[in-house]
Amino acid sequence: MDLALMDWLNLVLRWSHLIVGIAWIGSSFYFVWQDNSLEATADDPERKRLQGEIWMVHGGGFYHARKYKVAPPDLPPHLHWFKWEAYTTWMSGMSLLVVVYYLSGPAFLLPLGSELGYLGGIAVGLGSLIGGWVVYDLLCRSPLGKDDRILALSVVVFIAVLTYVLTHVLSGRAAFLHVGATLGTIMAANVLHVIMPNQRKIVAAMQAGETPDPIWGLKGKQRSVHNTFVTLPVLFLMVSNHYPGLTEHPYSWLVLLAVAAIGAAVRLAFVLRHTGRMKPWMLPACLVAFLAVIGATAATRDLGGPPLSAPLAEGEEAAPDTLEPVVMAIVAARCQTCHARQPTYEGFDEPPKGVVLETPADLRHWAGPVLVQAVHGETMPLGNLTEIRPEERVLLGQWLENKTEGNEQ
């Protein structure tokens, strides 16, 4: 497909995904807060029928909501359901996943030298989404599902195994995204396969004049609670793709799990806060844990393959003409598989974004974006597939800055 058209499709899907995702997570935050903020009502102080009520003021108006333990005595004529936020988030996310990972060649999906092949990679990706839901749903329905804590622990162990496998099979960024997409699929499928059908059963029972079984509501609630704790980890995984330092870390699977766990803990702290049960140490503890992850990530990070040349000593400046062959060797090794007139990287028929980096003149031409992408930032090489070393980025920067300041020789 035409590259520019792909970019537009990518933008429209990403934008839509954000919009509906905000609507879904926003309503999830709102209902969790509301559920935890209910007060006993005057007409049912013992909370026999009603779980409680709440008064709110927003946008200049007053709102009065009440929650029934199982269902109201009579069904109102109009009932608002919340489901399309979830479904459209999943559908837009899936479409974006297809555009970014399944239609644009294996470079984003697989690590360099992977023997899996493009279709194999897609199969692993889709398999993780479907398999993830099947295993999770079986865990919930199994005897483990009777105890919320044991169930939560088993789900965490399962996600840890999935993360380990995916980070060792797919490219770093694809692995992070697929763990996120698996969790997102579980969330949406919880709405589609458990929460909504159970709500429909309650409504149908009432229409038939029967008393609805409270277990339907409780089962929906269990899944809804899972969704609550998964929201922040999923959001982290969706934005993680912009941080190759994390996705390409040698222990990326541990980094993923640690940050996701902190996200879930932050959500827990806020849920407890709604009912005044948050302890003052909880959020600071999350911050300390986060700092510890940052420290551990930095300490164990050694991006890069073997050096191509002896790095310069601190303060030493190489003469631009001696630097040029060194820089061209770096670019040849780290960029040209993709950024050549005829890229050798599988799946690339043309240089990405038209960026060709074959000669010193090319490099000067692209100096600005190269400095942004590969020297000051680490977006390039893509996923650091070609294992550029930090000192090579410095050399590239020294040479480019020299060239663009106009003191060429």
Ligand code: HEC
């Ligand atoms: C494995 C393939 C690959 C390698 C290796 C690679 N790139 Fe890229 N590069 C890409 C792709 C794909 C894009 C388009 C990214 C996008 O659409 O956001 C890109 C885009 C760019 C852009 C344009 C970014 C923009 O949005 O304006 C620059 C500049 C760039 N790369 C520089 C480099 C440099 C410098 C190196 C080597 C140090 C390098 N790339 C190595 C695949 C690669």
